[in-house]
Amino acid sequence: MTRLIDPSLHKLSFIMSEMGDMVIESISLAIDSYLTGTNTKDQVLKLSDAIRAKYFDVEDLTFDMLLKYQPVADDFRLIRSSTEISYAFSRFGRYAYDITLVRDLFGDVSECTNASLVESTKKVKHMIKAAVLSFAELDVRKAVEIREDEKFIDKIYRERLPKLIESTNTRCALAEALLLRYLERIGDHAVFMSDAINYVVTGKHRPSEERIASHTKTEN
Amino acid sequence: MTAMTTKSTIMESSPITTPEYRSPIDASKYKMIAENVTVSYGGIDAVKNVTMKFKEKSVTALIGPSGCGKTTFLRCLNRMHDMTKNAKVTGKVMIDDIDLYSKEIDPIYHRRKVGMVFQKPNPFPTMSIYDNVTAGLRLNGVRDKKILDEIVEDSLKMAYLWDEVKNDLKKSAIELSGGQQQRLCIARALAIQPEVLLMDEPASALDPIATQKIEETIIELKNDYTIIIVTHNMQQAIRVSDYTGFMYLGDLIEFSETKKLFTDPKDELTAKYVQGHFG
Amino acid sequence: MNSIQDRRQEYRSLFKQNVAKRLLVDKAVRIIVFSCVIIAIIPLGSILVEVFKNGLTAISIEFLTETPGSAGSGEGGIGPAIQGTLIIIGLSSMIGVPIGVMSGIFLSEYGDNILARFVRFFNDVFMEFPSIILGIFAFLIIVLVLGHFSVWAGAFALSLIMFPIVARTTEESLKMVPMTYREAGTALGLKKWVITFRIVISAAKSGMVTGILLSVSRIGGETAPLIMTILGSSQFFSSMDTPMDALPLRIWRLSLLPYDSAQLQGWGAALVLIMIILGINLGIRYYFMNKKNGFFGQLIKQRRNAIK
Numbered sequence: 148m149t150r151l152i153d154p155s156l157h158k159l160s161f162i163m164s165e166m167g168d169m170v171i172e173s174i175s176l177a178i179d180s181y182l183t184g185t186n187t188k189d190q191v192l193k194l195s196d197a198i199r200a201k202y203f204d205v206e207d208l209t210f211d212m213l214l215k216y217q218p219v220a221d222d223f224r225l226i227r228s229s230t231e232i233s234y235a236f237s238r239f240g241r242y243a244y245d246i247t248l249v250r251d252l253f254g255d256v257s258e259c260t261n262a263s264l265v266e267s268t269k270k271v272k273h274m275i276k277a278a279v280l281s282f283a284e285l286d287v288r289k290a291v292e293i294r295e296d297e298k299f300i301d302k303i304y305r306e307r308l309p310k311l312i313e314s315t316n317t318r319c320a321l322a323e324a325l326l327l328r329y330l331e332r333i334g335d336h337a338v339f340m341s342d343a344i345n346y347v348v349t350g351k352h353r354p355s356e357e358r359i360a361s362h363t364k365t366e367n
Numbered sequence: 368m369t370a371m372t373t374k375s376t377i378m379e380s381s382p383i384t385t386p387e388y389r390s391p392i393d394a395s396k397y398k399m400i401a402e403n404v405t406v407s408y409g410g411i412d413a414v415k416n417v418t419m420k421f422k423e424k425s426v427t428a429l430i431g432p433s434g435c436g437k438t439t440f441l442r443c444l445n446r447m448h449d450m451t452k453n454a455k456v457t458g459k460v461m462i463d464d465i466d467l468y469s470k471e472i473d474p475i476y477h478r479r480k481v482g483m484v485f486q487k488p489n490p491f492p493t494m495s496i497y498d499n500v501t502a503g504l505r506l507n508g509v510r511d512k513k514i515l516d517e518i519v520e521d522s523l524k525m526a527y528l529w530d531e532v533k534n535d536l537k538k539s540a541i542e543l544s545g546g547q548q549q550r551l552c553i554a555r556a557l558a559i560q561p562e563v564l565l566m567d568e569p570a571s572a573l574d575p576i577a578t579q580k581i582e583e584t585i586i587e588l589k590n591d592y593t594i595i596i597v598t599h600n601m602q603q604a605i606r607v608s609d610y611t612g613f614m615y616l617g618d619l620i621e622f623s624e625t626k627k628l629f630t631d632p633k634d635e636l637t638a639k640y641v642q643g644h645f646g
Numbered sequence: 647m648n649s650i651q652d653r654r655q656e657y658r659s660l661f662k663q664n665v666a667k668r669l670l671v672d673k674a675v676r677i678i679v680f681s682c683v684i685i686a687i688i689p690l691g692s693i694l695v696e697v698f699k700n701g702l703t704a705i706s707i708e709f710l711t712e713t714p715g716s717a718g719s720g721e722g723g724i725g726p727a728i729q730g731t732l733i734i735i736g737l738s739s740m741i742g743v744p745i746g747v748m749s750g751i752f753l754s755e756y757g758d759n760i761l762a763r764f765v766r767f768f769n770d771v772f773m774e775f776p777s778i779i780l781g782i783f784a785f786l787i788i789v790l791v792l793g794h795f796s797v798w799a800g801a802f803a804l805s806l807i808m809f810p811i812v813a814r815t816t817e818e819s820l821k822m823v824p825m826t827y828r829e830a831g832t833a834l835g836l837k838k839w840v841i842t843f844r845i846v847i848s849a850a851k852s853g854m855v856t857g858i859l860l861s862v863s864r865i866g867g868e869t870a871p872l873i874m875t876i877l878g879s880s881q882f883f884s885s886m887d888t889p890m891d892a893l894p895l896r897i898w899r900l901s902l903l904p905y906d907s908a909q910l911q912g913w914g915a916a917l918v919l920i921m922i923i924l925g926i927n928l929g930i931r932y933y934f935m936n937k938k939n940g941f942f943g944q945l946i947k948q949r950r951n952a953i954k
Contacts (some may be wrong), residue, residue: 475836489826502834
């Protein structure tokens with residue numbers, strides 16, 4: 148039986164999947180442009196703006212659904228999480244743009260690349276793909292992978308920062324610091340996203356919140 | 368507050384509300400417990416072995432598709448099925464540790480602890496507003512006019528009807544609008560100083576504004592009474608109740624805090640029903 | 647899409663198109679039904695007209711208050727008969743109405759068993775009993791046993807006619823009161839008899855009164871039982887153990903006399919009887935319709951308020 152809310156739910160999932168694809172593309176472009184030195188700023192900006200516009204669409208749509216249909220249970224959790232997840236998507240787009248700005252500001256920093264940076268960016272790309280897929284399939288098992296990746300990115304972030312403070316190559320150090328910061332933020336949002344997906348499927352709230360709060364305060 | 372002092376004067380002086388009739392208040396205790404209640408009509412089970420506990424001063428909503436047995440179950444809680452032929456009720460319904468269905472007690476005396484409001488407003492047609500509210504009292508022997516006046520004012524205030532009718536209590540009850548009639552029925556049920564209030568889809572026959580007023584009334588009454596409400600309107604259940612029970616074909620499928628049941632129902636059937644896949 | 651529209655057109659065309667002819671048929675039926683009503687009313691109306699026409703001239707204070715004169719003299723009146731009718735109606739009601747109402751209550755409120763079915767059946771049979779048989783019964787039981795005609799016997803016989811009607815109409819009126827009021831009473835912790843007498847009966851009052859009035863009208867005109875029980879007399883009421891006059895008896899006696907003056911008095915008596923019955927009916931109805939607390943009165947008030 149088609150319920151009144153079903154067409155709107157389909158529209159929501161369509162928009163979200165479009166956003167997901169754009170997020171993967173923009174992050175990949177941004178990271179590659181940093182590592183290889185290509186300038187993709189305009190492309191990524193366009194993507195980021197498009198993602199942002201879709202975020203507002205999702206906000207409108209979710210509030211519309213809440214107003215009209217007063218959804219409960221699975222529908223409710225899905226709609227509530229979509230707000231959080233689409234916000235995470237919009238941040239990803241924004242950070243992707245920020246990364247291209249670094250490349251733009253600092254010029255070609257491809258020689259500053261080092262092994263841990265490459266590892267981190269690989270993890271980020273993997274994480275983003277896992278996050279988008281996890282939401283599309285409402286698969287909470289991928290959340291474990293996302294959390295692992297985020298831990299790694301955090302570790303690198305904490306290891307490298309002190310070293311960058313000591314570094315003599317200011318340009319590379321600053322560029323890397325900025326990049327690591329953006330990657331770390333992307334990681335955090337990816338984990339929030341996995342929490343939201345977890346909420347949709349299991350009904351449990353914010354399992355990672357405390358963990359993230361705790362390890363940003365202490366040395367791990 | 369005049370309403371509260373009126374209630375205490377009533378408790379002390381009225382014959383039907385002597386101190387041993389009003390049990391001491393214990394907020395964490397269960398006010399009413401229905402245990403293994405089964406209702407069958409001519410061999411067919413309308414309510415199958417249902418057990419529910421109702422916390423004191425809470426609102427519990429019973430939801431479920433038509434014919435699931437929620438109204439039948441509600442009517443067990445004040446022994447209304449005594450009036451129905453062919454109805455067989457087994458199990459226990461305990462109010463404050465007294466089983467309503469035990470052979471030793473007088474059902475009429477204990478029925479006064481449980482007030483009931485029906486789906487279609489049914490004020491007594493030949494009586495005035497005043498007489499309707501006091502019907503349960505006068506016809507049970509309470510005669511002191513001063514006390515009756517106090518109770519009328521108290522009950523009508525609690526039902527949010529006092530301001531609208533205080534100038535003409537002698538008006539006939541059926542001249543009121545539907546929403547007012549229903550609030551009058553609530554006042555009438557409250558006048559006998561019950562401890563539990565049963566409501567069978569109290570707003571289903573009313574327009575949206577009247578429904579809103581009834582819901583406001585229920586939320587206010589929650590402070591003093593244990594309320595059990597049958598409703599087919601899920602948003603209403605979400606708005607007014609603390610606990611919700613979902614019944615289907617005579618079985619109690621799920622019972623939990625309202626927020627939990629509507630955001631994260633444990634049972635597949637519950638999830639399907641509340642999201643509108645059937646019913 | 648087109649085929650659906652075409653099908654709908656097809657369906658529409660199936661409806662009978664001959665509207666004009668059917669309006670005519672409608673009108674014709676209305677006229678026929680209306681004429682049937684007229685035909686039914688005409689005899690009733692003509693009776694009233696006849697009685698008025700013939701009896702009006704006989705009415706006078708003397709006629710209404712004096713005892714009958716000698717047969718054929720044209721003097722005297724029907725005073726004792728009027729008094730007797732009022733007394734016998736009153737007494738019979740005092741016996742028949744309470745018993746009938748109680749039976750009606752039993753059948754309606756407590757009547758879900760075999761005994762009630764029995765009672766209902768006998769009640770219906772009883773209602774159709776020829777009144778002369780009831781008169782004979784009263785004759786056998788009271789008149790023969792006591793040895794003389796008396797008012798007791800007459801009241802007894804008429805109450806036998808009254809009580810099945812009252813029981814039946816009371817039961818029907820009580821059954822028409824919606825169950826929900828009884829449920830509300832039960833939920834308030836009221837005992838069953840309290841609910842029945844204080845709530846259900848006041849809601850059923852109008853129907854019950856109608857039933858009682860029906861039975862009063864019925865017995866007001868019964869002649870055969872009276873012949874066998876109070877016999878009739880030319881004197882005013884003296885005691886419960888003696889015969890008494892009543893309008894139906896007087897009318898009968900007067901109509902059998904060959905004198906014109908007697909015939910005239912008979913018409914007058916018939917007019918008086920009709921006026922008494924009419925008066926009782928209208929009076930009590932008017933009283934109940936305007937009484938504030940009656941259910942019927944409330945409905946009227948509600949409608950007035952709605953129109954306002």
